[in-house]
Amino acid sequence: MKSAVETLSPTRVKLIVEVPFDELKPDLDKAYRTIGSQIQIPGFRQGKVPARIIDQRVGRGAVVQEAVNEALPRFFSEAVDTEGIRAIGQPEVDVTAVPLEDGQDLEFTVETDVRPDIELPELEGIAVEVDEVTASDEDIEERLTSLRQRFGTLTPVERAVETGDVLSIDLSAVIDGDEVDNVEGVTYEVGSGNMLDGLDDAVLGVSAGDTKTFTAPLAGGDREGQDAECTVTVQSVKVRELPELDDDFAQLASQFDTLEELRADVATQAEQAKKFEQGVQARDKVLEHLLESTDVPVPDGIVEAEVNSHLEGENRLDDEVHRAEVDESTRKALKGQFLLDALAEKLEISVEQPELIEYLIMSAQQYGMDPNQFAQAIDQQGQVPAMVQEVARRKALAAVLEKAVVTDTAGRTIDLNELVPQAETVDPELEDDESAELETAEVETEDSEESAKA
Numbered sequence: 001m002k003s004a005v006e007t008l009s010p011t012r013v014k015l016i017v018e019v020p021f022d023e024l025k026p027d028l029d030k031a032y033r034t035i036g037s038q039i040q041i042p043g044f045r046q047g048k049v050p051a052r053i054i055d056q057r058v059g060r061g062a063v064v065q066e067a068v069n070e071a072l073p074r075f076f077s078e079a080v081d082t083e084g085i086r087a088i089g090q091p092e093v094d095v096t097a098v099p100l101e102d103g104q105d106l107e108f109t110v111e112t113d114v115r116p117d118i119e120l121p122e123l124e125g126i127a128v129e130v131d132e133v134t135a136s137d138e139d140i141e142e143r144l145t146s147l148r149q150r151f152g153t154l155t156p157v158e159r160a161v162e163t164g165d166v167l168s169i170d171l172s173a174v175i176d177g178d179e180v181d182n183v184e185g186v187t188y189e190v191g192s193g194n195m196l197d198g199l200d201d202a203v204l205g206v207s208a209g210d211t212k213t214f215t216a217p218l219a220g221g222d223r224e225g226q227d228a229e230c231t232v233t234v235q236s237v238k239v240r241e242l243p244e245l246d247d248d249f250a251q252l253a254s255q256f257d258t259l260e261e262l263r264a265d266v267a268t269q270a271e272q273a274k275k276f277e278q279g280v281q282a283r284d285k286v287l288e289h290l291l292e293s294t295d296v297p298v299p300d301g302i303v304e305a306e307v308n309s310h311l312e313g314e315n316r317l318d319d320e321v322h323r324a325e326v327d328e329s330t331r332k333a334l335k336g337q338f339l340l341d342a343l344a345e346k347l348e349i350s351v352e353q354p355e356l357i358e359y360l361i362m363s364a365q366q367y368g369m370d371p372n373q374f375a376q377a378i379d380q381q382g383q384v385p386a387m388v389q390e391v392a393r394r395k396a397l398a399a400v401l402e403k404a405v406v407t408d409t410a411g412r413t414i415d416l417n418e419l420v421p422q423a424e425t426v427d428p429e430l431e432d433d434e435s436a437e438l439e440t441a442e443v444e445t446e447d448s449e450e451s452a453k454a
Contacts, residue, residue, distance in 0.1 A: 001017065001018065001019050001020070001023055001075060001078060001079070001082075002017070002018040003015060003016065003017045003018075003078075003079040003082055003083055004016045004083075005083045005085065008111065009297070010116050010117070010297040011113055011114060011115075011116050011297050011298065011299040011300075012111065012112070012113050012114065012299060012301070013085060013111070013112060013114055014109055014110070014111050015076070015079050015080070015083065015085070015109060015110040015111075015112070016107075016109050017075060017076070017079045017107065017108055017109070017110070018105055018106075018107050019071075019075055019105060019106040019107070019108075020105055021099050021102065021103050021104055021105055021106075024067060024068075024071060024099060024105075024106050027067040027068075027070055027071040028063065028064070028067045028099075030067065030070065031063045031064075031066035031067040031070065032051045032054055032063055034066060035054055035058060035062065035063060035066060036048070036049040036054055039054070039057065039058065041053055041057065051063075060100055060101075061098075061100065064098050064099060064100060065098075068095060068098060068106060071106075072093060072095075072108065075106075075108075076091065076093070076110055079110070085112070085114055086114055086115040087112045087113070087114055088112075088113050088114065088115055088299065088302060089112065089113040089299060089301055089302045089305065090301075090305070091110045091111065091112040092110065092111045092112070093108060093109075093110050094108060094109045094110075094111075095107070095108045096108055096109060113299035113301050113302055114299075115338060115341070116296065116297045116298075116338060118294060118295070118296055118338060118339060118342040119294070119295070120290075120294060120339075120342060120343060120346055121290065121293040121294055123343075123400050123403065124403055125403060125404065125405050126286055126289050126290075126400065126403070126404045126405070127404070127405045127407075128282055128285040128286055128289060128404055128405070128406055128407075129285075129406075129407055129408065129409060130278045130281040130282050130285065130406060130407070130408050130409075130414065131277075131278070131281060131408065131409055132408040132409045132410045132412070133274035133275070133277055133278055133408070134271070134274065135267060135270035135271040135273070135274050139270040139273070139274070140263065140266055140267050140270050143266050143269065143270055144245065144263070144266055145242070147253055147266070148242040148243055148245070148249070148253075149240065149242060150253075151242075151243055151249070151252060151253055152240045152241055152242045152243065153240070153241050154166055154238040154239070154240055154241075155238060155239055155241050156236060156237065156238050157237055157238065157239050158207075158208070158237075159207070159237070160204075160205050160206060160207050161190055161203045161204055161205060161206055161207070161234065161237055162190070162204070163190050163191040163200075163204070164189070164190060164191055164239070164240065165189070165190045165237050165238065165239055166187060166188070166189050166190075166237075166238045166239070166240055167187070167188050167189075167190060167203060167234055167235075167236065167237055167238070168185055168186070168187060168188075168234075168235040168236040168238075169185075169186050169188055169203070169232050169233060169234055169235060170183070170184045170185070170186070170232070170233040170235060171183050171186060171195075171196075171199075171230065171231070171232050171233075172230065172231045173218060173228040173229070173230050173231075174228060174229045174230075174231075175223060175226055175227075175228045175229070180218070180221070180222075180223050180228060181218070181221065181228075185235065188203075190203060190204065195219070196216040196218075196219060196230060197216045197217060198214045198215065198216040198230070199214070199216070199230075199232065201214070202214040202230075202232055203232060203234055206234055207234070207237070208234050208235060208236050208237050209233075209234065209235075210233070210234055211231060211232065211233040211234075212231070212232055213229060213230065213231045213232075214230050214232070215227055215228070215229055215230065216228060216230050223315075224313060224314065225313070225314035225315060225316065226315055245259055246259055247259050249262075250262035275418065278406075278408065278414055279416055282401060282404065282406045282414065282416065283397065283398075283401050286397065286400055286401050286404050287336065287339075287340075287397060290339055290343070290400070291332075291335055291336065291339060294339055296335040296338050296339050298331050298334045298335060298338070299334075302334065303327060303330050303331055303334065306330045306334075307323060307326045307327050307330055310326050310330070311323060311326060337393070340392075340393035340396050340397060341389070341392075341393065343393075343396040343397070343400065344392040344393060344395070344396035347396055347399055349392045349395045349396050349399070350392075351388050351391045351392050351395070355391055355395070356384075356387065356388060356391055359387060359390070359391045359394075360374060360375050360378070360387065363387075401416065402416070
């Protein structure tokens, strides 16, 4: 097989491929066997029809088409490997010559988007400035309130619903007369805003047993983004009663004996959380610096496919304003992907199995899934290579971040190693959330993961 490549743009190439007849002949023979097993010719057993009879009955062209359709992906893959092309997206194939007679060659061209070659900037000592942060009294009180809520009790009340109440509700959604969702006995805290837009307004002021209707865009599922007529019935109203802040609570909620000791520890953890914010800000600013310092061309075809898929899912294909917003965010996401992939390649980043397992566990937690079930689903969907690639991107960015010079707005140098918690905390779940934010927070690459896979 012969191949040649023509560069159309920094992100698109054209492959010209010539396949000798002898290399295609095994596929032609297979096509004859396949078609022969599907047709019945008087005087011949099924599957034993000679090639010349098949040519007479179904035509040589049909056989060639079967063979070429089967062989094209393999020949394309071989040509890509030979030319060292990193193809992405959906290739456009044009068959220019087919062997309608023995001895003739197969010729075809392929236009495909490719990962761009990226010239990275200097990676040593990137200087970034982050906000000066200190834990305020409000931060400490917020953490204490969160801790109290974990040990609070829910008490039924007979009054109209107020912000902060915890409800048990039945909820249904109808679009064009069709019920698209229906749940019963769902727990919802008024004011949390984690279900449907307009739900808080609908339930405020009603009492247990009351039903209200409102219109809201669905937050998930096949009809995500579409307006639905929603009906909510309040089954019960409860108020969360918090324990008093005293020494007894300190002993209940922590290893400390006094409220003073508990408050001091919470203050330490609040300060640590602020340092995590600095770390996240530093990471984002290093990535921003790399993107601003690097020319990263993006394939228009990949962007268009991703944008159309996104808008189609929201049923907003004709919304030009939103299209422009999605186009911009998609291009930024792809630039981040390509840059971090090039960075991982330059730094020769490898991903060890424990690192992949850790990432899978944290991802499973984000989706509220059992880690084993999540891993099986990822494997069945063929997404393990993409997850390995994402871990490599994160490691590459972390490697550059380690070499960066980070100062705050007050001129103090920030040691990112100090962001690792040293003291015990009264709120380990909160600590885990913050650690995950610094270690695995997104770099705006997830939205376009599928469209930019090799």
